[in-house]
Amino acid sequence: MIIGDRLRAVREEKKLSQGDIEKRTGLLRCYISRVENGHTVPAIETLEKMARALEVPLYQLFYDGEEPPPLPNLPKRRTADHIAWGSSGKDARLFNQLRRQLSRMDEGDRRLLLFMAQKMSRHVAGRQGGKL
Numbered sequence: 001m002i003i004g005d006r007l008r009a010v011r012e013e014k015k016l017s018q019g020d021i022e023k024r025t026g027l028l029r030c031y032i033s034r035v036e037n038g039h040t041v042p043a044i045e046t047l048e049k050m051a052r053a054l055e056v057p058l059y060q061l062f063y064d065g066e067e068p069p070p071l072p073n074l075p076k077r078r079t080a081d082h083i084a085w086g087s088s089g090k091d092a093r094l095f096n097q098l099r100r101q102l103s104r105m106d107e108g109d110r111r112l113l114l115f116m117a118q119k120m121s122r123h124v125a126g127r128q129g130g131k132l
Helices: 003-013 018-025 029-036 044-054 058-062 089-104 107-127
Strands: none
Touching: 003 029, 003 044, 003 058, 018 029, 018 044, 029 044, 044 058
16 A cells, blocks of 8 residues: 555544644645655655654554554574573673673783683684684
8 A cells, every 4th residue: 555545544534634634743735635645755754743643653554454464474583692602591600700800800910811812712713723
């Protein structure tokens, strides 16, 4: 459905005139007519104004019905929480302990520890053929 047709249908369903929408939004009646007749494509900000004037949620202007259409059956995505090391379980407890200990060190010791960790990880990666 074209957005202009949907706007007109919702407006007429609510028994509002283009003049009523003009008063509620500050948009000119001729502009509202142009949108409803498909001569102009409104910006999202304009659609937000019109949705408020029509007293409907913005998403309702994009499809028919009360409920949004069902989402397609997409594969589940792993969130950053599931991917990141230290986000849960034993790893999270170890990470928090490390964070507490690092906060007690001075800047020079933290830099030295980071340097050593980088060297150790490169050494391990070298033994595994470049794989981490």
